[in-house]
Amino acid sequence: MLQPTRTKYRKAHKGRIHGNATRGNILNYGAYGLKAMEPERVISKQIEAARVALTRYMKRTGKVWLRIFPNIPVSKKPTEVRMGKGKGAPEFWACRVKPGRIIFEVDGIDEATAKVALYKASTKLPIKTKFVKRF
16 A cells, blocks of 8 residues: 655644645546545545556556555554543554545546546545546
């Protein structure tokens, strides 16, 4: 699964996801893409599951670009632990996705295949998404 090799700080604040994406909101590499429609944290396991579903349906034809990367450490306290005693240990990595952000891009396949493949990938993600194509 994806995670950064090193970070400046071991633990991060939760934060909030405000506004729409101003960067990464247009297709740069492929002819078709999957665009996020709502704000959410997407974890590395979900990104990997979506990528696997996408590439399996494409059957090793075409090319896939991943436009998001999980760089936020999410900490969690163990179960049945009392309140207090500090913040929990980092448990997994997540990516803050704003509405309008392109998550995946694909090229080298026809539109019908791309639409189904990106739909299969979208079912693995916790957000509403939209199929977009280059004009």
